[in-house]
Amino acid sequence: TAAEVTRFVEHVRVDYLPHTVLVDCTASAAIAGRYAEWLAAGIHIVTPNKKANSADLAYYHRLHEARRAGASHYLYEATVGAGLPVVHTLRDLRETGDEITSIEGIFSGTLAYLFNVYDGRVAFSEIVQEARRRGFTEPDPRDDLSGQDVARKLIILGREMGLTLELQDVRVESLVPAELAGGSIEAFMAQLPRYDAAIAERLAAARARGKVLRYTGTLSAAGEATVGLKELDAHHAFANIALTDNVVRFATRRYCDNPLIVQGPGAGPEVTAGAVFADLLRLAAYLGARL
Amino acid sequence: TAAEVTRFVEHVRVDYLPHTVLVDCTASAAIAGRYAEWLAAGIHIVTPNKKANSADLAYYHRLHEARRAGASHYLYEATVGAGLPVVHTLRDLRETGDEITSIEGIFSGTLAYLFNVYDGRVAFSEIVQEARRRGFTEPDPRDDLSGQDVARKLIILGREMGLTLELQDVRVESLVPAELAGGSIEAFMAQLPRYDAAIAERLAAARARGKVLRYTGTLSAAGEATVGLKELDAHHAFANIALTDNVVRFATRRYCDNPLIVQGPGAGPEVTAGAVFADLLRLAAYLGARL
Numbered sequence: 001t002a003a004e005v006t007r008f009v010e011h012v013r014v015d016y017l018p019h020t021v022l023v024d025c026t027a028s029a030a031i032a033g034r035y036a037e038w039l040a041a042g043i044h045i046v047t048p049n050k051k052a053n054s055a056d057l058a059y060y061h062r063l064h065e066a067r068r069a070g071a072s073h074y075l076y077e078a079t080v081g082a083g084l085p086v087v088h089t090l091r092d093l094r095e096t097g098d099e100i101t102s103i104e105g106i107f108s109g110t111l112a113y114l115f116n117v118y119d120g121r122v123a124f125s126e127i128v129q130e131a132r133r134r135g136f137t138e139p140d141p142r143d144d145l146s147g148q149d150v151a152r153k154l155i156i157l158g159r160e161m162g163l164t165l166e167l168q169d170v171r172v173e174s175l176v177p178a179e180l181a182g183g184s185i186e187a188f189m190a191q192l193p194r195y196d197a198a199i200a201e202r203l204a205a206a207r208a209r210g211k212v213l214r215y216t217g218t219l220s221a222a223g224e225a226t227v228g229l230k231e232l233d234a235h236h237a238f239a240n241i242a243l244t245d246n247v248v249r250f251a252t253r254r255y256c257d258n259p260l261i262v263q264g265p266g267a268g269p270e271v272t273a274g275a276v277f278a279d280l281l282r283l284a285a286y287l288g289a290r291l
Numbered sequence: 292t293a294a295e296v297t298r299f300v301e302h303v304r305v306d307y308l309p310h311t312v313l314v315d316c317t318a319s320a321a322i323a324g325r326y327a328e329w330l331a332a333g334i335h336i337v338t339p340n341k342k343a344n345s346a347d348l349a350y351y352h353r354l355h356e357a358r359r360a361g362a363s364h365y366l367y368e369a370t371v372g373a374g375l376p377v378v379h380t381l382r383d384l385r386e387t388g389d390e391i392t393s394i395e396g397i398f399s400g401t402l403a404y405l406f407n408v409y410d411g412r413v414a415f416s417e418i419v420q421e422a423r424r425r426g427f428t429e430p431d432p433r434d435d436l437s438g439q440d441v442a443r444k445l446i447i448l449g450r451e452m453g454l455t456l457e458l459q460d461v462r463v464e465s466l467v468p469a470e471l472a473g474g475s476i477e478a479f480m481a482q483l484p485r486y487d488a489a490i491a492e493r494l495a496a497a498r499a500r501g502k503v504l505r506y507t508g509t510l511s512a513a514g515e516a517t518v519g520l521k522e523l524d525a526h527h528a529f530a531n532i533a534l535t536d537n538v539v540r541f542a543t544r545r546y547c548d549n550p551l552i553v554q555g556p557g558a559g560p561e562v563t564a565g566a567v568f569a570d571l572l573r574l575a576a577y578l579g580a581r582l
Contacts, residue, residue: 071581084551085376086382092376092569112492143451235531258536260375260555270545279384286576290362 046079078275109244173228339369369566400535464519
């Protein structure tokens with residue numbers, strides 16, 4: 001409860017310790033809603049929780065004002081691509097005066113996997129079923145298929161680029177049929193095969209043009225943000241990733257002929273914990289620790 | 292001269308400034324030889340100069356002891372891959388407890404370019420000539436073709452992995468014929484066509500096996516370090532980079548099924564300056580600046 005969280009924060013914030021850091025490993029919007037208050041009080045925050053940075057812009061600005069007012073640090077590398085150097089790399093580029101032209105990528109390990117595997121021989125709904133069994137999807141696969149998770153990551157990167165994007169500004173193509181958005185997980189999984197023909201048709205159409213289907217996110221310098229299924233050339237870098245790989249491609253003024261690309265597993269407990277731990281060490285260095 | 296460098300260091304190190312940082316953008320071994328003394332005196336160093344970290348191990352250890360003794364920071368992200376997040380990423384992985392299995396990559400933009408372009412239709416020596424004209428090689432192309440620059444980068448990464456490697460431990464396949472190692476640049480360029488047949492044969496042999504030729508560097512956890520021409524599968528990630536791209540692939544305990552890959556232009560004044568500047572901002576953050 002909120003009262004318990006308050007008691008917890010009071011408990012960790014004691015005068016005889018020089019620094020307090022809260023590591024929020026939940027995905028809770030309620031916890032993320034407290035960040036501004038904590039940062040203003042000088043409490044540092046390290047988190048893989050996307051909710052604060054993808055909340056409405058007013059809160060986002062309040063967060064960063066609170067951070068400045070509290071002289072506290074707010075580190076969230078793990079929010080995009082887990083342990084892959086994404087937020088970091090983007091910030092280094094911007095802070096050293098580069099201009100970001102576009103960011104494109106496959107930001108969901110789940111959706112990467114589904115379309116890496118889907119070749120038309122096995123029905124799409126069966127691949128979803130199998131991915132769920134193997135733990136590659138959220139308990140409710142609609143959380144992945146809706147594209148909302150990818151949209152949140154785009155918002156985080158877009159704001160890091162300096163864009164004033166709101167979540168509703170992202171054009172999201174959801175793979176969850178509107179009729180199945182509500183209801184139980186079981187009902188959803190049972191109904192999903194009815195939509196296999198439609199997605200099989202998309203694949204066939206892409207193939208007829210020599211393309212493959214990939215679920216991507218794209219951000220432009222002009223502030224356009226789109227998330228959805230895209231037909232890509234079979235030789236495209238995004239067409240040749242494996243398993244649950246994420247891939248992020250930064251095109252910038254400096255990296256114009258060839259973009260800067262970061263690729264690899266972008267989700268999972270181990271790599272996420274690694275990223276949170278790396279942020280914690282970075283915080284220690286900022287606070288004067290000699291590592 | 293050494294005396295001038297000493298006077299310069301005395302000049303920048305004044306009591307009324309809280310911090311002193313020297314940014315060494317030379318490639319000088321003599322300047323790099325002074326780092327230990329400066330770090331011990333509390334002067335921070337930011338540099339793209341590979342010479343200090345690839346010097347003999349005794350000096351390398353002395354450097355890092357001096358850094359600890361002087362409570363100073365020594366930042367050198369730009370030594371490998373310029374602005375690509377390489378040193379950084381490796382350090383985060385190690386410091387958070389990951390174990391590096393191997394690091395493989397194309398670490399030379401020049402050699403990447405030469406073998407991306409070389410398809411047997413134009414003689415290799417002509418491609419070298421053309422690359423030199425376009426400024427893609429060092430003034431003396433032997434500095435690239437010898438593989439020494441790649442070997443130095445491997446040493447830097449190997450030591451970052453915790454290996455006790457000396458430069459002479461790296462097995463380097465030089466593309467400079469032994470007879471042409473000495474003498475003027477012009478004599479070298481004039482003689483190079485005599486070796487075109489030999490390299491054309493290597494390409495033909497690779498092709499007969501369905502492979503391509505790429506100049507790569509490889510480090511194993513066991514401490515094996517090799518640099519040279521390798522036959523790669525045509526679908527290999529390293530076979531499909533463009534222009535002067537570098538690519539670095541980290542296989543670790545966490546990134547075991549799929550490695551973590553960083554790719555993009557890894558040399559050039561703009562991206563190198565960007566990396567040096569990013570290190571400088573990081574230093575400022577370590578010293579308490581609120582950015």
